[in-house]
Amino acid sequence: EAGVVQSPRYKIIEKKQPVAFWCNPISGHNTLYWYLQNLGQGPELLIRYENEEAVDDSQLPKDRFSAERLKGVDSTLKIQPAELGDSAVYLCASSRGGRGGRSDEQYFGPGTRLTVT
């Protein structure tokens, strides 16, 4: 089966510019996650979707970050305006979801490396 697809793989923008990242999860996966990964650190959760509903966005900086998952499939993460400190890798992951019985492991995309100059 196809894995999690993310685009673009790399993005360089100037500060104060907007930027958007796109994610297509594995077919049939109800749960979608966006993570932020700074250099030398593990990924940190930004937001989790169950189908089209954002059920955990407590770590998303809502003053400049926004996300959507229309129709419960693809998702877009936006930053407006970008700041120098936003330079990082943005990872998307998906999992089957549902209740119990399965490991519900998360499958990650390759990430988008953002550089803000």
Next chain:
Amino acid sequence: DAKTTQPPSMDCAEGRAANLPCNHSTISGNEYVYWYRQIHSQGPQYIIHGLKNNETNEMASLIITEDRKSSTLILPHATLRDTAVYYCIVRRGTTGSARQLTFGSGTQLTVLP
């Protein structure tokens, strides 16, 4: 979720077993131990998970101590492609907010030729 402690780096000779330790002394009875790895420029990849018993799959073995306060991930015959950062994660379950993975800094495993 319980916090985990891992050594920042380890080396292993190619073809030898790689044993990656993880300390999770505050783990609760209903929390699972998960292992993921992240090869350079890729997203993390699920390896294995367990609750109490030792587990084995095609990628690795997971040994959990009887008191569950520590575990070891074993790659039986390490190859150069196993060079990666390995994350040990304690997770409450697979529903609701427990679904979240909290990554630490992991262990950078370098397999040497």
